[in-house]
Amino acid sequence: MMKAALGTELLHASDAEIEDAIAHADPMVLRGLIYQLTGDPELESIALKKVTVWLMESTGPAGEAETALIRRKAAAFLKAYRDDGARPIPPGPAERLRRSIDLMFGETIPDESQGWIHEEIALDPWARSLRWSAPPDPERLAAFSVTVIGTGVGGLNAAIQLRRAGIPFTIVEKNDGVGGTWYENRYPGARVDSPSRVYSHLFGVDFPCPYNYAPQERNQAYFDWVADEFDLRGVIAFGTEVTSLSWDDAAAMWEIRARGRDGESVWHSNAVITGVGFLSRPNLPEIPGMDMFEGPAWHTARWPEGMDLTGRKVAVIGTGCTGYQLVPELARVAGHVTVFQRTPQWLMPLPGYLARVPDQLLWLDRNLPYHTNFMRLRNQYRSGADLAKMFDIDPDFDDPHSCSASNKALRDRSLAFLHSKLDDPDLIASMTPDHPVWSARAVLVDQDYCILDALDGDSVTLVTHGIERIDATGLVAGDGTHHDVDAIVYATGFKANDFLYPMTISGRGGTALHDLWAADGARAYLGCMVPGFPNLWMLYGPNTNGGLQVPAFHELTTLYALQCIERLILDGASAIEAGQEPFLRYNRLVDDRNAEKVWSDPRAQSYYWVAKYGRSPAQNPFCGTEIWNLMRHPDFADLEMR
Ligand SMILES: Cc1cc2nc3c(=O)[nH]c(=O)nc-3n(C[C@H](O)[C@H](O)[C@H](O)COP(=O)(O)OP(=O)(O)OC[C@H]3O[C@@H](n4cnc5c(N)ncnc54)[C@H](O)[C@@H]3O)c2cc1C
Numbered sequence: 001m002m003k004a005a006l007g008t009e010l011l012h013a014s015d016a017e018i019e020d021a022i023a024h025a026d027p028m029v030l031r032g033l034i035y036q037l038t039g040d041p042e043l044e045s046i047a048l049k050k051v052t053v054w055l056m057e058s059t060g061p062a063g064e065a066e067t068a069l070i071r072r073k074a075a076a077f078l079k080a081y082r083d084d085g086a087r088p089i090p091p092g093p094a095e096r097l098r099r100s101i102d103l104m105f106g107e108t109i110p111d112e113s114q115g116w117i118h119e120e121i122a123l124d125p126w127a128r129s130l131r132w133s134a135p136p137d138p139e140r141l142a143a144f145s146v147t148v149i150g151t152g153v154g155g156l157n158a159a160i161q162l163r164r165a166g167i168p169f170t171i172v173e174k175n176d177g178v179g180g181t182w183y184e185n186r187y188p189g190a191r192v193d194s195p196s197r198v199y200s201h202l203f204g205v206d207f208p209c210p211y212n213y214a215p216q217e218r219n220q221a222y223f224d225w226v227a228d229e230f231d232l233r234g235v236i237a238f239g240t241e242v243t244s245l246s247w248d249d250a251a252a253m254w255e256i257r258a259r260g261r262d263g264e265s266v267w268h269s270n271a272v273i274t275g276v277g278f279l280s281r282p283n284l285p286e287i288p289g290m291d292m293f294e295g296p297a298w299h300t301a302r303w304p305e306g307m308d309l310t311g312r313k314v315a316v317i318g319t320g321c322t323g324y325q326l327v328p329e330l331a332r333v334a335g336h337v338t339v340f341q342r343t344p345q346w347l348m349p350l351p352g353y354l355a356r357v358p359d360q361l362l363w364l365d366r367n368l369p370y371h372t373n374f375m376r377l378r379n380q381y382r383s384g385a386d387l388a389k390m391f392d393i394d395p396d397f398d399d400p401h402s403c404s405a406s407n408k409a410l411r412d413r414s415l416a417f418l419h420s421k422l423d424d425p426d427l428i429a430s431m432t433p434d435h436p437v438w439s440a441r442a443v444l445v446d447q448d449y450c451i452l453d454a455l456d457g458d459s460v461t462l463v464t465h466g467i468e469r470i471d472a473t474g475l476v477a478g479d480g481t482h483h484d485v486d487a488i489v490y491a492t493g494f495k496a497n498d499f500l501y502p503m504t505i506s507g508r509g510g511t512a513l514h515d516l517w518a519a520d521g522a523r524a525y526l527g528c529m530v531p532g533f534p535n536l537w538m539l540y541g542p543n544t545n546g547g548l549q550v551p552a553f554h555e556l557t558t559l560y561a562l563q564c565i566e567r568l569i570l571d572g573a574s575a576i577e578a579g580q581e582p583f584l585r586y587n588r589l590v591d592d593r594n595a596e597k598v599w600s601d602p603r604a605q606s607y608y609w610v611a612k613y614g615r616s617p618a619q620n621p622f623c624g625t626e627i628w629n630l631m632r633h634p635d636f637a638d639l640e641m642r
Contacts, residue, residue, distance in 0.1 A: 001123065002088035003369040010086045010367040015079060021074045021179055021367070024360035026378060027067045028060060030074040032104025033374040036092040044099075047071060048106045059106025065123055073158050078368055091123050091370050095240030104378060113381075116628035120198075120552065121377040122205040123370070128555040130165040130562040136569050141166060147256050147269040148172075149242050151232075152180020154539035154554035155275030156223065157201050161558050162231050167565060170269065171232070172258060174241035178232070179223035180277050182216055185322075187300040187489075188329035190216035191354075193321060193444040197372075197379040198549045201226070205372050209365065210356050211214060213444070240265070244504045245272055247534060252574035252642075254535065269533035270574070273561055275554070278540040278618070279494040281501055285317070288438040289470040297488035301327060311335040315475055315483060317467065318491035319345060320606075322445045324451040326491055331454040338461045338483045342474065343605055344433045346410075348418045353446040380549065380624075388547075388623050391438055391597045402436050403598040410437045421452035430464045431455070439598045440606030452488035496607035497521060497617050499542055508535035508577075517542075523587050525578035525638070526631055528557050534575035534642075535563035535568075543590050545608075547620035556631045563634050573641045593621035 005011075013091060022030070032139075046069065047062035061067040092100070102108050109117055119127040144167060148158045151173040155328055162169040177183050182190075192199050195447040196214040200207055200222060207222055214222075227233050238259040247254055253268040262320040272291070282299040284462045290297075298304055300322045310430045330337045364371045394404035404409035414437060422428050431452065433440075445451060465478035474484040495501055499522040506511040511532050517523065524530050527544035528537045539554045548556070564576050594600060594616045599608035609616050620627065 001125070002090050005081075005086040005367040005369065006367075010078070010082050013082060013367070015075075018078050018082070018365075019075050020266070021069075021360040021363045022071050022078065024358045025071070025074065025364055025368075026375070027369075028104050028106060028380050029371070029374045031061075031070050031101045032102075032378075033368070033370055034070070034074050034077050034101035034126045035103050035201070036096055036370070036374075037089070038073075039092070039096060040073060043070065043073065044103060046237065047364075055101060074368075081369075086367075089369055090518065091373075094182065094341055095123075097275075098125075103376065104374060105381065109381075110625075112629060113625040115379065115632060116625055117377065119375050119628075120380045122202040123373055125203040127202055128559045128588075129161055129489075130559065130566055132165070132566060132570075134570055136166070136566075140569050140572065142168065144274060144565070145170065145269045146270075146271045146565065147254065147267070147366070148244075148273045148275060148538075150180060150275035151178040151223075152182075152226070152235055152275055152277055152280075153174075153201070153223070153551050154558070155180070155273075156226050156230075156232065156275075157274055157554055158273045158539065158558045158561075159232055160203070160226075161233070161555075161562060163230075165562055165566075167562070167569075170237070170267065171235060171240060172237040172240040174239070176238050177224075178227045178236070180275075181279065181590050182219035182223060184280075184301045185303075186216055186305075187303045187322065187326050187491075189325035189327075190300075192219060194549060195379040199375045199551060200376075201551050201555060204551075205376050206365070208362065210362060211374075212357055213350075213353055222370060242503055244506075245536070246506045246510075246641060247508055247536075249508050249575075252534070260486050261522050269563055270568075271537070271561075273537045273539065273558065274500060274541075275539040276503075278545060279496055281495045281498065282490075283493050283495045284490055285492050287317075287470050292472050293470050293474075293488060294472045295486050295492065298531070299490045299492070309334045309487065312486040313484060313487040314338070315488045316339065316491050317475075317488065317495065319343070319451075320491065320493050320582060321345070321441060321443050323394040323491035324445065327460060328449060328454040329450050330489075331460050334459065336459055337454070337459070338463060338475075338485060339455075340463050340467055340477070341430070342466065343435075343440070345432045345440060346414045346433055346437045347417060347450065347452070348410075348414065348442050348444045348449070349447040350444055351447045353444060354449065355446075369475075380552075385401065391599070393596050393598060393600070401434075403439075403601070407437055407598060410442075414442075417447075418452065421450075422456055427455060427462065433604070435604035436598050436601055439601040440608055493607070493615035496545075497610055500538070500616070505533070505536075517617075518613060520613040523583070523617065525583040526557075526560070527582075527585050527620065528560065529578040529639075531578050531580045531583050534577040535565075536577075537564075542617050543594075543620050545551060545618045545620055547622045548624045552624070553627065557629065560631050560634055564639065565634065567634075567641065571641065576639055576641045579638055582635075590621060591615050594619055597621055 046066045048059050049062045051058050051060045056432045101442050146169040148155050148171040159171045188232050192213050241259045242258045257266050282301045313336045315338045317340045397404045402411050464478050465605045467474045522542035524542045527541040602611045
């Protein structure tokens with residue numbers, strides 16, 4: 001693959017414009033990238049120092065002189081490249097890449113991470129596509145069919161990868177558009193809390209990234225681009241909701257039933273890939289009198305289009321990530337916001353969380369070849385590895401509120417932030433969680449304007465006495481106070497642990513998948529396959545939350561599925577499923593590892609841990625490197641094929 005500056009922008013750039021853009025770049029990204037493109041040995045010997053970003057150790061140039069040297073070299077490269085006509089250039093020698101990546105991170109990346117890291121930099125945007133190990137028989141290939149359910153980040157990629165592999169597929173979506181989570185969650189303040197640079201597929205690395213943490217509209221724009229760029233809209237059956245999947249063992253086919261605009265439809269496929277999401281089905285609480293309320297009421301994932309709350313009195317029920325994102329935005333327009341909170345969440349303040357990135361950085365994305373690739377990797381590796389350490393329980397660390405020294409440091413930082421924002425001791429107490437940081441999802445917030453600023457003003461009231469009932473005009477709190485409101489917003493999250501809900505799924509011998517999962521929650525082999533349910537792969541299946549960024553996890557799982565399908569087609573087999581023993585072995589490992597994580601603390605009452613099961617059906621306890629090594633090449637000894 002060769003990249004060039006886009007258009008003629010660079011050709012017309014002055015030296016001063018180039019220098020200004022370079023001055024806004026991450027010097028370590030420049031160091032790795034320019035070394036990759038030039039092999040300049042001086043970049044290898046730059047003195048470095050440890051820096052702490054967000055309590056995580058990172059490495060940067062030792063001082064201003066070192067930073068200036070890197071920038072000078074980058075600017076010189078870009079000027080020369082401009083003067084040479086800014087033609088497409090290759091990404092430098094493949095054998096240099098490992099060293100360049102080490103230089104960008106200022107550390108030696110271990111051998112076991114190399115496979116993952118080299119994919120994640122997306123120099124090959126199709127690194128997670130199936131490459132047939134032998135040419136498939138055209139007739140067998142044409143006779144094989146896969147149904148993909150859902151068009152979020154997972155379903156869209158599955159369709160693209162199936163098409164690239166030449167495998168026939170059908171794709172259905174219950175909504176009228178693509179994007180899944182981002183199509184549905186349009187509440188004010190909705191945005192990602194994982195870095196946007198890595199919230200895309202490998203093939204989306206060059207999609208413009210004007211925010212470090214993009215708002216809903218930007219995420220939706222990305223998924224619309226994916227659907228259009230890969231010409232998928234014409235093949236997606238929109239407005240079609242799959243209701244059941246039944247395995248016909250004699251035919252070795254899935255029977256798929258769906259409800260659509262024209263009634264019920266039934267069809268058959270050799271295989272199914274579900275991309276139905278995880279935080280996808282709204283969870284509404286059962287509160288006495290809910291139906292009595294005479295004003296409008298809705299779940300945050302069903303935000304009414306054009307809803308104008310200017311000057312209105314609004315109740316927000318629920319304070320997970322969504323509630324904390326929503327309330328500061330509502331506070332700007334509503335007459336009054338009453339927030340009903342069961343459990344406070346830890347806040348992770350980030351300067352510029354809501355801000356656009358400087359135009360100069362976007363200019364570099366367009367004009368410095370491979371800048372997007374190195375930026376992506378810098379965000380990916382750092383965002384996962386170090387944070388994960390703060391989730392591990394240190395058995396020798398004795399503290400009722402924290403699970404380790406680094407977890408305590410995180411707590412101290414969050415507490416300091418809380419105290420810096422609020423004076424009222426009662427409010428501070430109400431906003432201080434009992435549970436350790438990250439035993440429930442902590443909420444990333446903007447350092448300058450967030451839920452705490454909203455609560456500190458007169459237009460927001462926090463209620464922590466619970467809700468006794470709802471009546472025609474408002475809510476009665478646990479202390480008997482009536483809160484009069486014009487509208488009620490349920491920010492009450494999703495049925496996260498009800499995997500594949502509400503479809504009914506029956507496998508070999510008519511076994512119902514949800515019966516199998518009734519005793520202690522959903523389980524799968526590698527998060528994607530279940531014994532007795534052949535040719536079925538789940539994206540965002542049990543125990544796949546965390547460890548890898550969602551798009552990367554979905555890409556790996558899809559490639560895993562495609563490698564299994566390849567095997568079926570090449571070997572003339574009809575069914576493949578996880579073996580019972582490997583399934584149990586993997587689940588023992590997952591449960592044991594999850595028990596060593598901070599989210600095994602049940603105080604948080606979150607979807608990370610289900611107390612009645614004594615385990616987490618949701619969380620993935622592994623780090624990115626481990627997941628990649630587990631999933632990248634199927635271990636066919638663990639799978640049974642017929
Ligand atoms: C408000 C919010 C913020 C989030 N922020 C982040 C973040 O910052 N970072 C992050 O990594 N993750 C975040 N997530 C998690 C997010 O869900 C995933 O990142 C990602 O969008 C999941 O993609 P997906 O394709 O697996 O599922 P989804 O995006 O949920 O898409 C599933 C699709 O399947 C369709 N579908 C479901 N059931 C059926 C059926 N039976 N028949 C037909 N179609 C069906 C749905 O309509 C939907 O389009 C967030 C989630 C929410 C709700």
